[in-house]
Amino acid sequence: MRRVVSLAVLVSIVLGMSLLIVLSGQSFYPSENLRWLAVVYLNTTYNPYLPDFTVWSPESVTAIVWDYRGLDTLYETTVFYLAIIAGLALGRGVKRLNQKPTDESGLSPIVKTVTKITGPMILAVAASIGLHGHLTPGGGFQGGATAAVVPVVFIVVFSSFYLLWKGVSSQRMLTLRSAGLIGIGLTSIALFLAGLLLGLPSYVFQNIDKTTSPLSMPYDVHGALLSGTLWWFNLFEFLAVSSGFTLAFIILMTPEAEEKW
């Protein structure tokens, strides 16, 4: 009987949500008229004929994430920061073991050798994803999440003390993550500070020069596109995300010294 009731509740939830979406097709669910907004973004993302609106980035998703809606992403980074901090606060006050890893710990030598080869390759792919984020699909978030795979694999294959012994400690990851966040903050106000110093009008989160503000980040260095602030944002976000997740995984997977309860 309980099972029937639960099934009925779930089916009614799903059918009700579908009905809501269908009935309010004109307002609640975006209609096909919304296409003009996409056309505006697509038309200005890399357009030398509109120098006042373009971002000089062929990848329109990164252009939206870090230029058109840069403030959204800044606060989203804050939420990410707070979630990691909240997780670390839950793991606080626990003494953790720290010992030298032995040859017996971890999986077999075959797996260890393969991991030693593939680990740097994963890091290289992650850096490529992160730093080419303004040209090809990718960016700081995706690259950072890819790079965070490496410590997990190393903890599983070697042991949880191997990373500590190699110098990847939680303190260093915290420092690296703070450096990434400070870099994001500095990049967002870099042109504003330059405008204050030079006495020129400029905005927070400014990227390319506008008619009202002549200051611009370099978007093209010797033929290589940098897309102004996008490359720097991707670099610092890559640092922040990869070190934040590494920090969480290190804290989560290191055994405790003694049982407290």
Add this chain to the structure above:
Amino acid sequence: MVGFLAEYMFTVIYLSLFVNLGLTLFGLFYKPHYIKKLIMLSILGDTLNMFTIFLGYRAWPTPTTPSRPPILLTYPFENTSVLVEFTSRAVDPLPQALVLTAVVIGLAVMVFLIFLGDNLFKHYGTLDMREIRRLRG
């Protein structure tokens, strides 16, 4: 025929997403184990992200000229024909940008919930929600 087939597949995927939504809600409400709830929560988040991605595929040109990713491949270009073709065929990049941030936040929240589960297990010695409810106080 092609148009009918494209519309049919679109509808099938859309309906299967709703089935997915129901299954994850069932898991969230009625499965007692914490880890199972976490798995269902992550699938629920991915389903909702998929709904958002689907918004970008509205009003694509015609089924015979399928949509393309919102990434300009040929640059710098000589004339505007490249840009016109790009703006008429590329999917909406805005839902993709929103989902990109939602995925990372979801991952961070998942890490936080795993920390929470770790502490739950340390306190109660079990991750069964029925046991944890009974031991309240």
